[in-house]
Amino acid sequence: MPFKHTFRVHWVDTDFAGVMHFTNFLRYFEACEEEFYRSISLPFNTIREKFGIMLPRIEVRCLYKTACHFDDLVEITMSVREVAEKTITYDFQMVRLHDGKLAAEGSVKCIAVNSQWKAVSLPAEIAKSLRENGT
Amino acid sequence: MPFKHTFRVHWVDTDFAGVMHFTNFLRYFEACEEEFYRSISLPFNTIREKFGIMLPRIEVRCLYKTACHFDDLVEITMSVREVAEKTITYDFQMVRLHDGKLAAEGSVKCIAVNSQWKAVSLPAEIAKSLRENGT
């Protein structure tokens, strides 16, 4: 089931053009991802401490459809597209709640690495939970 | 001819994992783009004031290859891949100067919009300069 996360665009998120800076869409995608992992009882700290891994990004893509402005209430819908041996791919959609317009859609691909930043297999417990809860 | 821009990774660019946060690669891509436009005598302010247009991003993609750390000296090479009627696409490569490793590569696609955020044709002078200087 897709996961939803709502946030408000802050003043600091905007730029000279009066809209949310393009990099901040990706910051909110990541905030959504953090909330998703917490919702499945696997917050990043647990993943780090219990399994000894981190999940750095190896690919990010975002299509910008409609600008977001200060104070807009925005909803992100995130789903896990693929859980591979060492990688996870998420899809994101961001919608402006006041008019339902699609603001952006994107994807993020992460890889499991150990504390030496070497790619490793995704722990089975994480893979299972992602398949059960994120798709 | 590709354009080059060098910067140092600041403390604030790093995160808990000890590496440059993935969104900051894109911030530096944009800083490089700003320097490129200034180098061809078309800084963003001129584009805005003289031609009445802005160039918001409509698509961003980045592949992360090697982490960058605090104090790393990093070089971005940027080239203009395509100048279409209303859009411009750039390619970026980021290399760590201390070992020559590719840190990231990505592309950014912008669209010309007027002050009402309506897509418009790219002014001929800008298109010409991009073709002559950025490819």
Next chain:
Amino acid sequence: MPFKHTFRVHWVDTDFAGVMHFTNFLRYFEACEEEFYRSISLPFNTIREKFGIMLPRIEVRCLYKTACHFDDLVEITMSVREVAEKTITYDFQMVRLHDGKLAAEGSVKCIAVNSQWKAVSLPAEIAKSLRENGT
């Protein structure tokens, strides 16, 4: 009555030292301020559109007491210390909710400016609401 705002420390808020970067405390102070103004039906957009003013900062001060880490739940308490003719001063306290420790305390002084960035008197309606609701 003081206003309270709770947030979670995001991954992007942290730095190489594993703690929230010192500038992000101030970003959250501002986010709290935005929520406070919305709570008294005077969101920044209304202030801008209805009264033609903005409230840029002229002074910021922050004392850092205890580090905040990724995923910490943190509460900001904000109160309006002074409403002068053209300026407003707020006090902020930030507390880590898991142990009640004071993370930081600070103050922010803003000045009312018109669209030409000239200092102007604070509109009576805003001053009144701040005195009634923020102290």
Next chain:
Amino acid sequence: MPFKHTFRVHWVDTDFAGVMHFTNFLRYFEACEEEFYRSISLPFNTIREKFGIMLPRIEVRCLYKTACHFDDLVEITMSVREVAEKTITYDFQMVRLHDGKLAAEGSVKCIAVNSQWKAVSLPAEIAKSLRENGT
């Protein structure tokens, strides 16, 4: 002798009001501090690796005098005001180079902590170098 560091205001540094966001002044103060330490052959990484200490901020203050805009060339002048047993205090001034106007002035106080974040005496070599080079 005061240390000087020049930078250009980037698009991402600006906000909806068309000016550099107030937190970014502090980011540039820190970037200046990083360059200063590198200039005296004590980059933060050396301080961390050779002496086992870090220098987190315990107090920050900034007075904002004149707004900075996108593309402004800005110069920071930094001096070491005080080197105490465990703390260092710097003063910063930021000037817009196109008109010489003072943009902001502030101070930052840091404390030496070991890897357990316990306050410790500043290593003599660092204190000496700061007194000789930063004042």
